Amino acid sequence: MNPQFKKGILELCVLTMIAKRDYYGYELVEEISKILEISEGTLYPILRRLTDESLFETYLQESSGGPPRKYYRITKKGLEFQKQQLKEWSEFNKQIEQLIGRGK
């Protein structure tokens, strides 16, 4: 996939996944890289930026027999942002669909 395109959409994926439930970094990376082919490390800058912008908050949780997990939870502000981004994305998708669909 086009890397520039992927970068923008990755943010929406991260937002939407964490809007559904809390994830810790590695878990999120695993889930996404199962479907999208990405450099796994690039998810951490996204997580950090969204956290800095108060769209996420983090908390640490010890797990039995494993390393501690830093969980990401969406904030109210994050949820609003996610809704709006998702709306824009589906509108854009529809427009592209119209364009591409015409060719068929």
Place this chain on the structure above:
Amino acid sequence: MTKIEFLKQLKVALEQRGVNNSTDILMDYEEHFAHALQNGKSEDEICTRLGSPQSLAMAFETKSMLAKPQQNNLKLEWSLVIKALGRLVVIAPFTLLVVLLPGILLLTYLITGWALVGGTFVGSLIAFVVGLVSGLFTFSFWILLSIVSSALAGFGITVAAFIFMYVTTKVLVQFVVDFIKWNLNFILDKRKEA
């Protein structure tokens, strides 16, 4: 690449780009390694999947654009303070040596000089008053004339001494101010750029 190599390279790359919170960022990747290793992946495989530390550092740089100038200012100030302290330590004994002995001599010179000026002035004033009073009491014109004229000579000497002391004091003060300025400039590293 091993985990240690990856983290080291990432640390260097982050610091080169002046990214905030590099310790926190490294901790996130350490956690990633810990989980991936537990899932039976090799360090080399994990590194390959993460991507190059340099390009990751770049991603953190673009995201911390806002925090960057602030952080740079702080860094600059700190390095300046440390430099200034270092320079102070270097220059302090030198300044003390150079300043202490000549300084004492200088101060002595100024105090004595101005004391003499004051002294001749007060002396001449007393002589003038005494001459005037005694001349008037004895009604001797010659006594009056001789004492008053010597008093006037005393005033003349006072004026000459005053001018001399004024000029030398000004030069010396200017010299001391220049010296202190030079010291400060050295400490604060404000060399004039050619």
